[in-house]
């Protein structure tokens with residue numbers, strides 16, 4: 309319930325659309341090279357105060373490095389980072405108003421859970437009674453109230469991860485950097501912690517930058533998502549923007565599942581393009597303004613459609629935007645069913661269908677012939 | 693797989709252990725010999741121990757050795773630990789390979805050369821030879837042993853622990869004292885013990901660098917033996933063996949206790 313109301317409050321939160329809003333964290337042309345190869349390559353981005361900013365990207369794309377640059381463990385080879393109006397260049401980690409949760413947890417092995425969490429508070433010289441209140445509060449948050457006296461090696465992986473999270477949270481920094489904070493938790497605990505984290509972030513007004521491998525997690529938690537590849541940010545946007553309007557093939561492919569049809573533009577009529585795919589299918593698709601101005605007759609283009617925007621049928625369909633193939637795979641996932649169709653040219657097309665009623669509306673089984681159709685505005689024309 | 697006690701195994705164990713411990717056992721037995729002659733058994737007696745504790749020269753030497761050992765081991769541990777930290781942490785300074793090599797070189801340097809070069813140095817700077825020169829010399833050669841031990845521990849040390857501490861607001865000095873040192877502590881302690889032992893049984897370097905006022909126990913024993921082995925020397929050595937044995941055993945026990953405690957804690961957690 310709490311999260312529902314929260315969501316509606318957050319809806320009005322969009323400082324990135326406001327040209328007068330002052331960014332809280334600025335990465336200005338930051339480059340970081342290790343032995344000549346760039347882990348971060350001329351990256352610029354703005355993060356706003358109280359924002360929940362998620363970093364998504366393949367392994368080795370530079371997500372952890374970006375966090376480490378902000379925390380002060382690495383110095384940029386070129387460029388600079390500005391936090392709350394202050395240039396961070398040359399400021400050591402212990403003087404930055406930033407706390408980080410490490411991908412490897414980095415729990416102090418010779419201290420028990422309470423001592424681990426107390427460490428940061430002690431550095432600030434906080435009084436013992438207040439410290440104990442804070443520790444109790446944060447232990448409750450991560451559901452480890454009875455584990456205060458345990459040493460890290462006496463905890464399971466998921467419990468260790470929660471201690472690391474508690475330790476980074478307890479100081480209530482201006483900016484919290486989370487490097488895959490929930491990866492080791494089971495689904496239920498992970499969802500609970502996600503909600504608690506968003507609540508906490510909202511209550512305390514902390515700016516979060518979170519690395520995650522879990523797209524769903526990024527989608528549900530973040531205000532904006534940055535998709536990284538090879539040390540660059542390929543796209544920054546709100547979850548719907550990233551999902552519905554990816555600006556590149558890489559992002560479309562990386563976020564969620566997508567069917568991409570490569571083809572040649574054969575005709576153009578206003579906003580409507582005719583595209584002929586290699587397999588000889590004729591597609592009639594809407595193009596957004598940008599690609600319309602670019603795509604000319606005879607040029608190569610790609611059309612991307614999400615599986616849920618395709619309709620599947622056991623009856624023969626005709627017309628444009630109709631494909632047919634053999635049912636190659638059926639996966640029943642509960643709330644929906646996912647079909648893999650093998651086209652005549654060997655290409656696999658994924659279709660998903662919401663199971664709105666208990667009886668499946670289409671009677672399809674393995675190796676049946678099936679037809680797939682979509683509307684001209686179902687997908688997106690992509691730059692190659 | 694369990695290996696049975698075959699005759700071959702038993703024989704090889706007996707031969708191996710006799711080779712190692714027979715001389716020591718003989719020495720211990722003969723220290724309780726009533727006879728003046730070392731090689732003739734004449735019944736049990738503790739007279740050599742009584743005599744030993746009335747031998748002021750030997751007691752003085754033991755006292756010098758103990759002081760040199762504790763002082764040099766402590767300073768060598770400090771310096772060696774810092775050297776190890778510098779060499780593992782500041783990996784990007786120029787000439788690091790050279791420096792690492794230079795720290796290791798004294799490990800393989802013949803003692804005679806170490807002793808001689810130190811002697812030359814002390815003579816050149818006109819330093820009165822005695823307690824301080826031996827101590828300095830011992831610091832010099834035991835420091836690199838400490839550095840090697842601590843360095844191996846630091847190499848397996850997870851740097852992100854230090855980063856986490858600094859991230860939580862600890863200064864680099866505070867981080868070293870409250871995070872790094874407690875974690876590498878066993879290696880530092882082992883380094884101290886090794887440095888102390890090395891100092892305790894060093895003869896060559898001490899002979900080069902000491903003066904008449906500060907004779908160490910090994911030097912005393914050596915010079916006494918040159919005049920003939922006496923049961924008294926056997927008694928001294930037996931006491932030394934006892935000290936070393938107790939030291940090694942207690943170090944092992946402390947370690948063992950820690951392991952047992954750790955295992956028990958884990959059992960409580962997961963059992």
Ligand SMILES: Nc1ncnc2c1ncn2[C@@H]1O[C@H](COP(=O)(O)OP(=O)(O)OP(=O)(O)O)[C@@H](O)[C@H]1O
Pocket residue numbers: 342343346347365366367368369370371372373374411
């Ligand atoms: N200290 C370092 N020395 C040399 N190369 C490094 C160092 N740290 C990171 N790199 C390189 O930089 C690149 C980015 O690494 P980074 O750890 O930021 O990736 P990541 O996006 O966090 O990946 P993952 O999802 O696997 O955690 C990698 O190619 C990595 O090999």
Ligand SMILES: [Mg+2]
Pocket residue numbers: 371372373411487
């Ligand atoms: Mg990473």
